[in-house]
Amino acid sequence: HRSFSVLVLWSDFPVIHSWTGLYMVTTGTKDFPGFIALYLFDDEMVGHFDTRTDRFEFKEERVKELGKQYVEQKNNFITLLKRYKDNMTTIINDLVHTQAQVHYMMCRSGCTLNDETGATEGYIQFGYDGEDFMSLDLKNLSWIAATQQAEIIKKKWNKADDDFWKKYLTDECVVWIKKSVMYGNMSLERKVPPQVSLLQTVPSSPVVCHATGFYPEKVNISWQKDGQDLDEDVDVGETLSNHDGTFQKRAELTVTPDVWKKNQFSCVVEHKSGDPIHTILTEEKIRTNISPGTGVTAIKWKICRRTNNGSVQEDPGSNPTYYHCVPEQDT
Secondary structure (H helix, E strand, O other): OOOOOOOOOOOOOOOEEEEEEEEEEEEOOOOOOOEEEEEEEOOEEEEEEEOOOOEEEEOHHHHHHHHHHHHHHHHHHHHHHHHHHHHHHHHHHHHOOOOOOOEEEEEEEEEEEEOOOOOEEEEEEEEEOOEEEEEEEOOOOEEEEOOHHHHHHHHHHHHHOOOHHHHHHHHHHHHHHHHHHHHHHOOOOOOEOOEEEEEOOOOOOOEEEEEEEEEOOOOEEEEEEOOEEOOOOEEEOOOEEOOOOOEEEEEEEOOOHHHHOOOOEEEEEEOOOOOOEEEEOOOOOEEOOOOHHHOOOOOOOEEEEEOOOOOEEEOOOOOOOOOOEEOOOOO
16 A cells, blocks of 8 residues: 655745825815824824824834934825825815815825735725725826716826826835834734723613723624623624724623623623733623723724714715714715
8 A cells, every 4th residue: 555645834824014095185174174194004003194283193102113213204204295185185176166165085095015925016096075086007107087077187197297106106105114014023022901991871772891902903802691602682893993003892782781780791801912801790890981081092084974954974885994084065
């Protein structure tokens, strides 16, 4: 009998790193900054700007990582911000006949880098009032209009023969990824434990187990009844980024007071920073409101739509990670 052996080789999948810029210009509203920008590395915010403060700010950890290069890199960002702001303002001014109307233009641009092959890919997309507007075919260096309104802008930009976008998306953007990987390697072992709270608005509402302030991002939150994991009546939310680079997550338990008082319900939070955190559900542990100083904040980029009665509500069709809420005109 012949015998043979099979050699199985295990290898890690290549890591695809990303650098993303999110920009928004608004008109016709005093309740929102005229220009906002967020920068993300691997979906984690590293810096932000808005015209209310008129300052570009890195998150605290990023400032420490940059060290002596902080001022130089900050100035680079400010120059880049001005370019985006000027271009987006020009577009919206060409489209809007009066600044009294509420309109907003959004831009998402960035690049990816395969750490194994070195392959890169850049992109830039514009949106207007929640709809696709225009994007760049980077290979052919030509703008593609998604709407009739965008045709005029497309023709104007294609005639300009501006190599700024190619240089930024294929060169500068990739450099930012490489620098971010280098900075990130300095703090890969950073571990910050979560702070866990039980929240409830009124006795009849779900009990929320809220974990915040943890790093890195991966965390598991579950509810148990008498020591057994619960799947029914539990709704686990997505992980969100806090303004300081840490993360937060929540898991809601729908249960009536008479039921949880007769049984032992507990929230279990598992994170690599330490042992699982068990919080038993009792009246004393429940917080009925969130004070302004708790630091429970997430910067998001979300589309809202104005209803017929004038109220502003979240658009269920929007699905970005980082967003702000802005009103949209009735159509």
